[in-house]
Amino acid sequence: MAAAAALHAPASPLGHFDYQASPATREADWIRRTLLVVSLGFFAFFLLLPLVAVFVEALRKGWGTYLTALTDPDAVAAIRLTLLAAAISVPLNLVFGISAAWAIAKFEFRGKQFLITLIDLPFSVSPVIAGLVWVLIFGAQGWIGPWAAEHDLKIVFAVPGIVLATVFVTFPFVARELIPLMEAQGREEEEAAIVLGATGWQAFWRVTLPNVKWGLLYGVILCNARAMGEFGAVSVVSGHIRGLTNTLPLHVEILYNEYNFAAAFAVASVLALLALVTLAIKTFIEYQHARAMAATSEEIQ
């Protein structure tokens, strides 16, 4: 078995080779310094500065003003609505995304390419249009609008419209994350499960899903980040009714337009904080995933 072990040992990954340590691959000092300064400068200006600005501006008038802005009933309502929209659209897109990815990656059918293109649609259309379609469908002059009005259903300029727009905009995240992963894994493990007597349901829960769990989590996190941060589509369907149909991003805009800068930045800092928490969770998951990979690929010598 010695020969087999040697053959199946992974070639030492290139990443472990330190190019800077070897004179054969090291670049000149001034090139390294220039590259470092340019890239760090760019990073600081475009990524770090805006983030710092949000928090500095938010706290400019002290903690008192900051907390007042956040405990304002309209702000609390906006936070609640944002979390509600995310809490509805993320689970929906989780289910849709898994089903779509599963169908696309594991089965052959007519119109598959069309379905893939369709899934990407929310990425490629402008958010304004993503909002406008719901107004056209459910608005007072829309297709279903009059019927909805008769039955006393408020959809556009109400919470359901905001959820619809959010679901539409965040649809691709989970599916896009899973499709390449599932395609790369192929169908063999599922076939093996079925031959061993598993039902389709068992194969899905015991084989398919555990194999994509990290990708799935990642997709959910990106989907959630977008659901909480979406501005354009939600702005069109919301109607901007304070305390009722304002999400966090919309509330920030309103405050800003009223020259209430401290409050606007205070609310913006909550959004930024939510994004940072999301990124932290994402990083943690990637770290866990990398550890899990390292543990399973550790070769027997």
Add this chain to the structure above:
Amino acid sequence: MSIEVKNIRKSFGSFVAVNDVSLEFPGGELVALLGPSGCGKTTLLRIIAGLEGADSGQVLLEGEDASDTHVRERQVGFVFQHYALFRHMSVFENVAFGLRVKPRSQRPGEAQIRKKVHELLSLVQLDWLADRYPAQLSGGQRQRIALARALAVEPRVLLLDEPFGALDAKVRKELRQWLRRLHDELHITSIFVTHDQEEALEVADRVVLMNQGRIEQTGTPREVVEQPGTPFVADFLNLDDHGPAWLVEAKIRHRGYVLHAVNELDKAA
């Protein structure tokens, strides 16, 4: 259990993979489906398992038409070329999978599962790897675990798709002799697909030679070597004496080697 296929046809688009194939596999034999890549041997194996549907024709398992029987009810064991081990499960859980997914009424208890899995792991001589994950195993070990997993559900037939195809030459040789011994112990009807003449001739009770979706010849290793039925068989088994002198000489030497291998097998039997 005996297997019979009748007039099986299967095409993918305009490509005919299996063209009107009829075959009988008597119970308890180890049969090799031998042929060049693209000859339809893997497709035929997958049709027998039920993983692929035939365009026309029948698969009879123990005399009964299995065309409408679902894969999971056919009680076949299938070993994939690239093992298809469940990568997120330990070796133990891989082998236990077939037992755990049984309907509640037929599912053995945890203690029984444990006992059965360890028996199987001892059978493939890898009991010490129970807690490892597939990624931590060598190719040869993975293939033996895949075999143990397939045997866990006590299949009536064992189907192996290029079982040694992804292994290096030395391990391949060891494993095929091991498979032969295992078959002599278990006597389970087995069909394995291979494109390696030497492998088929050395291991199988009977060899089915396929080419372009059709069967060229069926017989014991000795029969197909001594009386190749078609030019294709002679050529594929490297038995014809055509070509430049050096090649003919090499072929004759090779043939001597093959015959020697067959003789050895006869002596052993």
